[in-house]
Amino acid sequence: MLTRHFVAGAACALALGLVSPLPALAQAPAPAPASAPAGEGDLQAAIAKSNAYTQLMNRTLRARESWQRYASWVDMKKGPTGKEMYISYGLYSLYDVTKEIQKAEQMAASEPKLPEIDAAMLRYIKAYQELAPLITKAERYYDRKDYRDDNMAEGQKLHTAMVPAAKTFLDERDKLDALMRVYKKGLDQRELAALEQREGRSARWQVRNVMIAARAVIDLMPSNQQPIVDLKAFDAATADYAKTVREMDAFKDKNPGASLMIESQAGTWLGKLRDFSDKLAKNKGDVRRGSAETANWIVRDYNMMISLADTAVRMQR
Incomplete structure (x- = not known):
């Protein structure tokens, strides 16, 4: 099966210190x-x-x-x-x-x-x-x-x-x-x-499902070109991501020996997304009003999850 990396949202530090997420490097083909x-x-x-x-x-x-x-x-x-x-x-x-x-x-x-x-x-x-x-x-x-x-x-x-x-x-x-x-x-x-x-809905499916939902959130993150976040869309994507995290939790509870590798980071990331949303709401979605650093940390943590998810999928083959 040919698979892919889970999107490397290549975050670049721009003039405003914001982020500009992109789809990421693909992983090497598998049989x-x-x-x-x-x-x-x-x-x-x-x-x-x-x-x-x-x-x-x-x-x-x-x-x-x-x-x-x-x-x-x-x-x-x-x-x-x-x-x-x-x-x-x-x-x-x-x-x-x-x-x-x-x-x-x-x-x-x-x-x-x-x-x-x-x-x-x-x-x-x-x-x-x-x-x-x-x-x-x-x-x-x-x-x-x-x-x-x-x-x-x-x-x-x-x-x-x-x-x-x-x-x-x-x-x-x-x-x-x-x-x-x-x-x-x-x-x-x-x-x-x-x-x-x-x-x-195996361990590999759970990891893939979480990372697909995470990318949907990343696609809505601000950039220098678009510093104002669509809060309604962002919160909807965060809610969808939360559902995948809960499903992964349920899988882990039923399969305590399964190694997912991203469960802790995925949960922590969800909390950060909600905090970020709260900050944006106070500033009408404008990341330039004190939320740029948080935005960069969210993308950095996401990139870390990509690496862990890729390792998890490779180990589960």
């Missing part, structure tokens, strides 16, 4: 069961495509972080002058994503065909490939302080090229991310149903 239920092959192909797309999105998140780093010290309208107080911040270097791009391009041409998502992925790759070389040049330029030799001539040239390229990249990423979130939700439910068909 399909000898007696896979009907339709299992289609599900595995869908998961493989999701994995490839998710891996690329995670690795290329670095480009957004690098651009935000740059934007934190540069006047975006005037461009760099060489006199900025925080010019030493420069930009972050990017990761090598050659293999991830090749894999995503292969998957875009493979079954299952997802016309809208596949096309969005190819546009995203193109946008990244136009921006990435510019960021790399700029990162080296500022790291080496080359602007001291040319009176910021290259810096201005790079800025002029990077601004439209970054806008296109960020726009394409937002579109792809929105499509992938919807796709992943449906895929999660298919995967959970297939798991239940194979082994019932």
